[in-house]
Amino acid sequence: MKNIKSKFKILLILNTLFLLLLTSCGEKKTEEENHEEEKSENEVALTAVQFKTVGIETGVLENRNLNLVIKANGYTTVPPQNMANISTLIGGTVKDILVLEGTFVNKGKVLATIQNLEVVEMQEDYNSAIANIEYLQLEYNRQKTLSDENVNPRKVLQEVKAKLDVEKARAKASKSKLQALNMSTNGSSLVPIISPISGYVGKISIAKGAFAETGITLFEVVDNSQMHLDLNVYEKDLGSISVGQTVDFVLTNQGNKAIKGIIFGINKSFSNESKTVAVHAKINPADSKDLISGMYVSANINIKNTTVPALPKEAVVKNGDKYFVYIQEEHEEKATKENTETHQQKKGEAHTDEAVGEEEGHNEVHFKAIEVMPGTTDLGYTEVKFVEAIPANAKIVTKGAFYLLSAMKGGGEHEH
Incomplete structure (x- = not known):
């Protein structure tokens, strides 16, 4: 009875150890699968035929003189001073618009005319003042002569001079108003709207027959x-x-x-x-x-x-919010070469040519995506900073990186 119990205990212990061994192997296998899956996310492989067809080219990181920007x-x-918003100093009815939007005008060009009867009164005031100045000037000369001969009192001369000065001031004010409106002292009641600069007419904010108000932009010239x-x-x-x-x-x-x-x-x-x-x-x-x-x-x-360290511009590709370059993995090439040699030996000397042709379709060249931070781009080269260090002699893909990115995403996968 004791022997049976002992054998049962031993059997139970062996079963327990076996189950633990199976669980350990399963976990290890799962870890390896996860590792392989993680590894494949940033790796891509091309057959020898694809490698030649795409025209993948590799190079090394170079130091280049680039403009920092x-x-x-x-x-x-x-x-x-090269832009004018043109308005009018006096309101009035728009009589004519003489330009179109987009046309070039020279400085002093009349863009439109506005009719306002007040300018007629300004012209009358000026001409009246000029006439009074002529009369008062003659009277002042006569009174001065009489005053010098002590015929008339000097007070009369001073009164004439005061009237003359008033008329001169009235004439000057009227003339200044007309000049501000770009009008002559004699003429019609049409006020010209003139461009103060040469340039192209922009927006026109008036229409013929409308009333143009003061302080409102009528034309833009640039x-x-x-x-x-x-x-x-x-x-x-x-x-x-x-x-x-x-x-x-x-x-x-x-x-x-x-x-x-x-x-x-x-x-x-x-x-x-x-x-x-x-x-x-x-x-x-x-x-x-x-x-x-x-x-x-x-x-x-x-x-x-x-x-700065730089690579050709096309060597850097963007995937999501990150930038990458691809390096050729040397150890994969070596393993592939050894597998090819072993396979050819198994095929035999008589079938060597057939084996080479067959293996060219299955040999793989492996590439790995390496994250970089791009800097300035100048003269076809981009400054790159590697997130993690790479081997000094790493073969970096300088041509065909975009194809590798597509293959890595699934757009260029090949059949085994």
Whole structure:
């Protein structure tokens, strides 16, 4: 009986150990599967045929002289002296509109005419004052002669002189009013609305027959010859900005056409709640002729030229919110080569050519995605900083990285 119990205990212990061994193996297998799954998320393999067809090229990290830039957004604009909002100093009925929106006008061009009878009274006042001045001037000369000969008292001469001065002041005031309205001292009751600058007519805010009020903008005229940029630069970047730096900017609505500018002014106060400061850059007049005030631009302010680790621009790809490059894994190549040699030995010497042809379709070249932080891009190269260190002699994919990204996502997977 004791022997039976002993054997039963031994059997129970062996079963328990067996179950623990199975559980341990299962957990280990699960860990290995999870590891393989995690590993496959940032790795991709190509067959030898795919590798040749795609034209994958590799290189090494290089030190390149690149322009460090600060990115900024902004708008095209013109200085205040090159933009005119034209109104009238006297109200009246719009008689004629002589221009159209978008047409070029020279300084002094009559844009419209306004009819107002008050200007007729101004002309009458001026002409009346001029006539009185002529009479009083003669009377003043006569009284002066008599006063010098002690014929008339000097008081009469002074009264005539006072009247003469009043009429001169009235004539000057009337003339100044007419000149402010761009009118002559003789003429019609039509007040001309004149452009104070040369430029293109913008919005026209009046209609023929309507009443034009004072202080209301009737025409907009813009001179684009002095176009410049207003760029919004954040506070953290202000210390790197200075007058004379070059700016490269593109117009998103003109096929990303690249244009250059030079910084000529930096505001000394924050322009809005976003804590940005307006930086002004002058544009070459030859490049600004097709620009319109208010165009949105994306610009790079060139800070300095420095040597940084860089790769060709197409070597860096974006996946979600992160950037990656691909390196070729050497150990995978070696294992593949050893497997190929072993397989060829098994095939035998008589079938060597067939084995090579067959293995070319199954040999794999493995690549691994490495996260990087891109910096400035210049002359076709992008500055890169690796999140984790890589081998000094790592083969980095310089051509075909986008294909590898597609393959890794499932768009370029191959059949085994």
